[in-house]
Amino acid sequence: MSVIVVIAESSPFTGRLRRIAKQEVVGLRPSFSEHGLNSMLSRLNQISLVVITEDVPLEDVPDLADTVLDNAPEVPIVMVRDKADVVPEEAKAAGVWEVLDSSASDLDIERLLTRFHEEIEAEVVAPVEPPVLEAKPLDQGQHRVIVVVSPKGGVGKTTTAINLAVALSHRAPLQTVVVDYDAQFGDVASMLNVSPKHTIDEAFGDNAVHTNLVVKGLMSTFDRRLLVLPGSESPAAMEKVSSPQAAQLIRQLSEDYSYVVVDTGSGLTDEALAALEVATDVVFVTTMDVSAVKALRRSADLLDRLELLPANRSLIVNMADPGTGLTTEDIGAAMRMPVDATIPRSTEVVLSVNVGKPLAQAKSSSPFMAAIDLIVRKVAGEEKRSRGGLFRRFS
Ligand SMILES: Nc1ncnc2c1ncn2[C@@H]1O[C@H](COP(=O)(O)OP(=O)(O)OP(=O)(O)O)[C@@H](O)[C@H]1O
């Protein structure tokens, strides 16, 4: 599905377009550096129309249009202006097709969108995608179950889990599964922009787990490589599932699939603990604030006492902001394990989630992807797997 990009400071036009357009509308700020704008535009799938709103100074339009056309040659660019009836010469020269009056009615906007949409659809020939080559499956003894954990909500667990899964699926197409074990607010499918026909609760019968063949039928596919076991829409749906059943599903999947990535809800939920029973790897995610680090430390201690801490552990500090008073070293010391990667807060990450296109799919180079690559290499045994030797039980 193509997207409409609106370049605006704070014009109400963005909201109007979101309301009227049947496509996704992505808003970008003109004040981003050219590099930032470039990187965002290059991440957007198919762009069908770019709208530059009336609050963007006219003198900035030619440069913006240039940046747009570098990324999406021939995309129609429309400018919104107060009292506009002609396209200024410089804007026309820069590639602006037409000017829309800022007082245009919803109907005018709808007509414009339909017109451009039809023109673009007529031109687009569906690209022929190369077949996905199946990789040789890992020996069963090498299969990995990676559980992404954090006691605090909103720290980036799901973002990490889906990107890790997408990256692993490039190594092991159709042998990588991402499991949504956030029973309350599971959003793996929506972050991947997948519309599931089935959800994970259907994998469980009365006191039993359906066979892998049945479970496979419940999975959606992302990018023809990654299998997705989506969370249920209803938080109550997983209540019928016992902890042994929840562990059994992951155990069963790990028999057939090389990589099973499990996203969990915040806190040490029953599903998270069940997955950890089977896990080979755990990825802890925290933000850079004292309460998040303390909570993670307590969770790690508890897992250690419960003997649920897998031998291979990674620690990601996400949305790192300088000036919080905490340093990466402080966090490593508090967690008594090294920080594997520090990811700055970045609009690139937010945008990739908003448009359902994980950074790992675009194979971009960014601090976020560097962190994901590192975890992938650790999981695959190419990087020294830190065994968190400072934890009591493993020291
Ligand atoms: N490095 C980052 N920079 C900026 N935004 C980020 C970054 N990582 C994640 N986010 C954003 O933070 C929000 C929360 O991320 P995410 O849903 O992955 O967290 P979570 O830990 O899974 O949350 P929950 O506990 O609700 O499941 C999302 O909007 C995501 O786009």
Ligand SMILES: [Mg+2]
């Ligand atoms: Mg989440």
